[in-house]
Amino acid sequence: MTGGDTGRLAAMGRAARAASAQLAASAGSSRDAAIRGAAELLRSASAEIIAANRDDVRFARDKGLSAAMIDRLALDETRIESMAAGLDDIARMPDPLGRVLAEWSRPNGLDIRRISVPLGVIGVIYESRPNVTADAGALCLKAGNAAILRGGSESVHSSRLIVSLLRAAIASAGLPADAVQMVPAQDHALVGQLLAGLDGNVDVVVPRGGKRLIARVQRDARVPVIGHLEGLCHVYLHASADTGMAREIVFNSKMRRTGICGAAETLLIDADAAPRVGPPVLAALADAGCELRGDARARELDERVGTASEADWSTEYLDSILSVRVVDSLDDALAHIRRYGSGHTECIVADDAAAADRFLNELDSAIVLHNASTQFADGGEFGMGAEIGISTGRIHARGPVGAAELTSYKYVVRGSGQVRE
Amino acid sequence: MTGGDTGRLAAMGRAARAASAQLAASAGSSRDAAIRGAAELLRSASAEIIAANRDDVRFARDKGLSAAMIDRLALDETRIESMAAGLDDIARMPDPLGRVLAEWSRPNGLDIRRISVPLGVIGVIYESRPNVTADAGALCLKAGNAAILRGGSESVHSSRLIVSLLRAAIASAGLPADAVQMVPAQDHALVGQLLAGLDGNVDVVVPRGGKRLIARVQRDARVPVIGHLEGLCHVYLHASADTGMAREIVFNSKMRRTGICGAAETLLIDADAAPRVGPPVLAALADAGCELRGDARARELDERVGTASEADWSTEYLDSILSVRVVDSLDDALAHIRRYGSGHTECIVADDAAAADRFLNELDSAIVLHNASTQFADGGEFGMGAEIGISTGRIHARGPVGAAELTSYKYVVRGSGQVRE
Numbered sequence: 076m077t078g079g080d081t082g083r084l085a086a087m088g089r090a091a092r093a094a095s096a097q098l099a100a101s102a103g104s105s106r107d108a109a110i111r112g113a114a115e116l117l118r119s120a121s122a123e124i125i126a127a128n129r130d131d132v133r134f135a136r137d138k139g140l141s142a143a144m145i146d147r148l149a150l151d152e153t154r155i156e157s158m159a160a161g162l163d164d165i166a167r168m169p170d171p172l173g174r175v176l177a178e179w180s181r182p183n184g185l186d187i188r189r190i191s192v193p194l195g196v197i198g199v200i201y202e203s204r205p206n207v208t209a210d211a212g213a214l215c216l217k218a219g220n221a222a223i224l225r226g227g228s229e230s231v232h233s234s235r236l237i238v239s240l241l242r243a244a245i246a247s248a249g250l251p252a253d254a255v256q257m258v259p260a261q262d263h264a265l266v267g268q269l270l271a272g273l274d275g276n277v278d279v280v281v282p283r284g285g286k287r288l289i290a291r292v293q294r295d296a297r298v299p300v301i302g303h304l305e306g307l308c309h310v311y312l313h314a315s316a317d318t319g320m321a322r323e324i325v326f327n328s329k330m331r332r333t334g335i336c337g338a339a340e341t342l343l344i345d346a347d348a349a350p351r352v353g354p355p356v357l358a359a360l361a362d363a364g365c366e367l368r369g370d371a372r373a374r375e376l377d378e379r380v381g382t383a384s385e386a387d388w389s390t391e392y393l394d395s396i397l398s399v400r401v402v403d404s405l406d407d408a409l410a411h412i413r414r415y416g417s418g419h420t421e422c423i424v425a426d427d428a429a430a431a432d433r434f435l436n437e438l439d440s441a442i443v444l445h446n447a448s449t450q451f452a453d454g455g456e457f458g459m460g461a462e463i464g465i466s467t468g469r470i471h472a473r474g475p476v477g478a479a480e481l482t483s484y485k486y487v488v489r490g491s492g493q494v495r496e
Numbered sequence: 497m498t499g500g501d502t503g504r505l506a507a508m509g510r511a512a513r514a515a516s517a518q519l520a521a522s523a524g525s526s527r528d529a530a531i532r533g534a535a536e537l538l539r540s541a542s543a544e545i546i547a548a549n550r551d552d553v554r555f556a557r558d559k560g561l562s563a564a565m566i567d568r569l570a571l572d573e574t575r576i577e578s579m580a581a582g583l584d585d586i587a588r589m590p591d592p593l594g595r596v597l598a599e600w601s602r603p604n605g606l607d608i609r610r611i612s613v614p615l616g617v618i619g620v621i622y623e624s625r626p627n628v629t630a631d632a633g634a635l636c637l638k639a640g641n642a643a644i645l646r647g648g649s650e651s652v653h654s655s656r657l658i659v660s661l662l663r664a665a666i667a668s669a670g671l672p673a674d675a676v677q678m679v680p681a682q683d684h685a686l687v688g689q690l691l692a693g694l695d696g697n698v699d700v701v702v703p704r705g706g707k708r709l710i711a712r713v714q715r716d717a718r719v720p721v722i723g724h725l726e727g728l729c730h731v732y733l734h735a736s737a738d739t740g741m742a743r744e745i746v747f748n749s750k751m752r753r754t755g756i757c758g759a760a761e762t763l764l765i766d767a768d769a770a771p772r773v774g775p776p777v778l779a780a781l782a783d784a785g786c787e788l789r790g791d792a793r794a795r796e797l798d799e800r801v802g803t804a805s806e807a808d809w810s811t812e813y814l815d816s817i818l819s820v821r822v823v824d825s826l827d828d829a830l831a832h833i834r835r836y837g838s839g840h841t842e843c844i845v846a847d848d849a850a851a852a853d854r855f856l857n858e859l860d861s862a863i864v865l866h867n868a869s870t871q872f873a874d875g876g877e878f879g880m881g882a883e884i885g886i887s888t889g890r891i892h893a894r895g896p897v898g899a900a901e902l903t904s905y906k907y908v909v910r911g912s913g914q915v916r917e
Binding site: 474 | 741
């Protein structure tokens, strides 16, 4: 890291703070115009984006990155259109600012309103996927926040171009271009500076990426972090579970996409349901190539179930692997999830409403589901338009974090000369 | 710090976490019964509390603490009754847990609810006032949180007894006594351990006290902090301000109690209003013994106005001192407040509704008031029953922090077999 980079990052912090003050006072229609304008620019510059992305892909190949990583990085017309459509969705969402979140009057006549305001300046630290650049920038902007983005070095060419298009659209809408900035260098020391809060000019950091990145951010950040370390999600099949529904939900929770944080990693089967639901559920998974690692009773349900070690119960595979345990009761299922879970997302499949209510009430994960796939753990699926991530923290936002969750509030109090006794 | 103390504090963290799980599942009526029971025990043990408090007061006198500090520390029948009545008020407030904060359905039939849940374990670090022990413990309990309290060494005898009464009442209500614990020793290293989060067993720290304490907590905490460093509150008298109202509000904002965070520290007078409202406003203050430090134009309004230095605009006096500046416009007032303010509480006195709206909308302090005293910056005055403090942070709670603000939320999703495309 050069002294110039350090100074440049500090200057970015000051520019972001100045931009955030203008954004806080901006009209929702201007912010939406900027987001829609960015979508249009993405579409019209798609050839240039694909050319820049080709440099990233070449660099990634030279670096020997895995095919999966390169796939996450690569952009084509379809992916650019989907990025642009995502921005249009964000623009269509209601303005999260200036909402009256609560309002009441006091006996002395004071009128008190709690009004939503932006968080301020948000640092977003993410890995290879260049679409995060557009999504995160637009979500921050929607909620009147300035964003300082720090993407992975793999996507630098694509992300740099996407940021310049965002900035052009922001300026065209009469808003400060510094509403979205990108950390210039690939130097890891700059991340440390960002995590330290740039002299009070960063209000919160949102990390998106693998466990190593998140753990580093959680360890080193001197500002609040919104995010999650891992999604060790459970599906519990209660004694009253419908067999067909259990099979569909388990299969979808694990296999629809195995690499996302809402993918199931452990299946718990109630002993009373095991002989009935276990074989068809496990057969569907094994037939589709999912590796199964079970305890002794799970191994009796399908001969393709291998042996789970203690470590398996705490492993987020993010792959076609599922650990399977047979439990004696709802209480045992709850105890297992409390012990090994990461507080992200858990599902119960049950016809028994009382059992479902206990599961939903007593588990304290960010998202608890009854009779629905864990893969619904997603801001888009929740109807938030888009999400900047999913939080398992207990402070501020929890679960999917959309534009409305990237706000704070202030109290506006109107009186007629009241003084305090 | 002995190894035993360190180990004991770690054990307190584990006990608090275990208690918090029970509290999260507890009925609001049990938590309220515990709080009402604590109020009754405070009343019936008032002689013992006064005796314990006498030890604290003697210790404080020997240590040479100021008369003001000793007054904050001292308890008598009236103060104990007021502490007990405060607990009864908290018990009467609605249960902040299990509230449906939002609810919506998705086109696929999923029903999504956002439900309030406790934050978890709250560390409260405070200074001499023993009533904070009862207030903070009860507020945390009301919202289903376990509290680890660390009071000042001055109030150790009173606080220890109050905590034992709280714990007895909690146990009588069938809840875990470890819902409220007090850090045993006066060793400052233990505070460091608490600020480090006790191995993940503390979710948030709430500091209450002087600027030195808060600055230390903000600097060293490895867990989120809810609080404020200072309350550098402004009153701005607009050109349209009513003279009598201006005099009443300024006087009350400054002089009702000078030592609280909502006390005004700087008065801004619009140049257009200065000849009319300046003299009566300043005379009322000076007549009551308030020291006035002004810029050149303010000094012309009353001969008793001394000279303000640049440092005065950034000084939270917490005393009968007020800095006074004449500004040329609303914009200049906003610029002054943005530059020197602490984001706590600001007031505009104005008959002009458009000017008031600009002030309320464009300033981003936690509390902005129109035509009402800054001393209303208080959870009780806001109707929250009580407050654990006032936050100027932008993450999680802002402004007065009552029981409802000591909660988080989770998403409860009910389906009928939905899987994701």
